[in-house]
Amino acid sequence: MSHATCDVTVTSDVVLVCIADDDLRRDVTATLRSEWPVRTAYDESAARASLDESVSVLLLDLADDTFDIDQTLDRQDEDGIAFETAALVDRHARTDERLDGYVHKPVSTDELRATVDRLHRRVQYDRLLGRYYSIATEYAETASARQQDPPELTRLRERLFTLRTRLDDIADGLDDADAFDAALGEYEDDDVGDFSLDDL
Amino acid sequence: MTDAFDLGPAVDDAANVLLAAPGVGNGADRLCGDLATADGDVPEHVVTVTIAGSPIESAKEWRDRLGPGPSVSSLAIDGMTRSAAAQSAPAIGAATIEYIDSSDTVQELGRRIAAKLDDERETVVCFDSITDLQECLGQEPTFEFLHALGSQVRATGATGYYYIDRTLHDEETMTLYSTLFDAVVETGNGTPE
Numbered sequence: 001m002s003h004a005t006c007d008v009t010v011t012s013d014v015v016l017v018c019i020a021d022d023d024l025r026r027d028v029t030a031t032l033r034s035e036w037p038v039r040t041a042y043d044e045s046a047a048r049a050s051l052d053e054s055v056s057v058l059l060l061d062l063a064d065d066t067f068d069i070d071q072t073l074d075r076q077d078e079d080g081i082a083f084e085t086a087a088l089v090d091r092h093a094r095t096d097e098r099l100d101g102y103v104h105k106p107v108s109t110d111e112l113r114a115t116v117d118r119l120h121r122r123v124q125y126d127r128l129l130g131r132y133y134s135i136a137t138e139y140a141e142t143a144s145a146r147q148q149d150p151p152e153l154t155r156l157r158e159r160l161f162t163l164r165t166r167l168d169d170i171a172d173g174l175d176d177a178d179a180f181d182a183a184l185g186e187y188e189d190d191d192v193g194d195f196s197l198d199d200l
Numbered sequence: 201m202t203d204a205f206d207l208g209p210a211v212d213d214a215a216n217v218l219l220a221a222p223g224v225g226n227g228a229d230r231l232c233g234d235l236a237t238a239d240g241d242v243p244e245h246v247v248t249v250t251i252a253g254s255p256i257e258s259a260k261e262w263r264d265r266l267g268p269g270p271s272v273s274s275l276a277i278d279g280m281t282r283s284a285a286a287q288s289a290p291a292i293g294a295a296t297i298e299y300i301d302s303s304d305t306v307q308e309l310g311r312r313i314a315a316k317l318d319d320e321r322e323t324v325v326c327f328d329s330i331t332d333l334q335e336c337l338g339q340e341p342t343f344e345f346l347h348a349l350g351s352q353v354r355a356t357g358a359t360g361y362y363y364i365d366r367t368l369h370d371e372e373t374m375t376l377y378s379t380l381f382d383a384v385v386e387t388g389n390g391t392p393e
């Protein structure tokens with residue numbers, strides 16, 4: 001039986017809060033729940049059971065050994081699930097460059113909200129940019145087809161315009177590091193993540 | 201140097217402009233310069249990015265055009281062009297030339313370009329080229345990189361010109377990239393139309 005509590009099962013942009021300490025988990029969840037759908041897990045198996053494509057941000061308490069960050073991050077590769085990760089850490093703890101954000105203990109409400117909001121924006125930007133590319137590709141194919149389809153071209157153009165407006169709004173809320181990381185993060189472990197001038 | 205193009209309000213107001221021309225060799229900066237100065241204004245700060253070309257030639261082109269006043273900052277990928285460029289470095293006056301290591305990620309390239317943008321000064325970015333970047337990365341990562349860069353250019357109030365060699369891409373690809381830009385300038389012979 002899973003120990004995960006699934007408050008929202010069909011909504012995306014879920015924050016999965018993985019904290020073993022009951023009081024801390026309750027406080028963090030209460031802070032986040034007013035703005036985002038939240039799931040909670042208090043051990044590793046519950047976290048794994050609850051981690052699916054609906055999860056956008058995973059918040060993990062690394063202060064004890066309950067949660068295995070390596071196994072969690074492996075899910076991104078194994079299952080192709082795209083989510084951002086933030087860790088609760090002691091103020092002077094060493095940072096892990098594989099994580100996308102940190103919240104320091106004792107947890108400040110403002111820092112917690114700001115971190116989750118920032119990571120949500122990264123996820124939204126990444127997903128929306130992928131969708132924009134997909135529709136732009138369809139538009140380019142349709143526009144270049146021998147047999148023209150003006151109504152379809154108009155429909156695609158309007159979808160692109162709407163998406164572009166949303167995409168630009170989200171991008172405007174990201175700093176340069178987050179914008180490039182979010183746009184291209186999925187290529188980090190691939191060959192295309194590195195320049196290879198030998199190809200030129 | 202060209203000095204009398206009426207590019208119309210669409211280009212005048214654009215933050216990011218696709219510059220489509222047949223292969224111009226080292227001429228992308230000249231084309232960018234033609235566009236950037238078409239209204240008679242001179243930018244205060246120029247950022248050039250070259251994926252496969254020489255940043256020194258790039259900086260020299262802008263220096264020759266703008267004189268000593270504006271700051272010029274050129275960024276290139278460290279690779280085959282560096283030693284040849286160093287051996288024949290022309291006198292280009294004050295310009296910052298930086299190389300990014302070829303083993304660095306494309307995200308790092310983006311951050312380095314963004315760090316050179318200056319919202320306190322009228323800034324022009326000349327990107328040479330989409331064609332070379334696509335050769336390195338493939339189409340989708342190039343597309344995504346360009347949106348992220350374009351958003352940073354727009355956010356700082358700069359104007360970006362992005363050169364693409366239209367002889368090396370089919371119509372579909374040209375249309376695809378055009379969806380990222382506020383305006384597209386097509387040239388037939390290396391001169392903006």
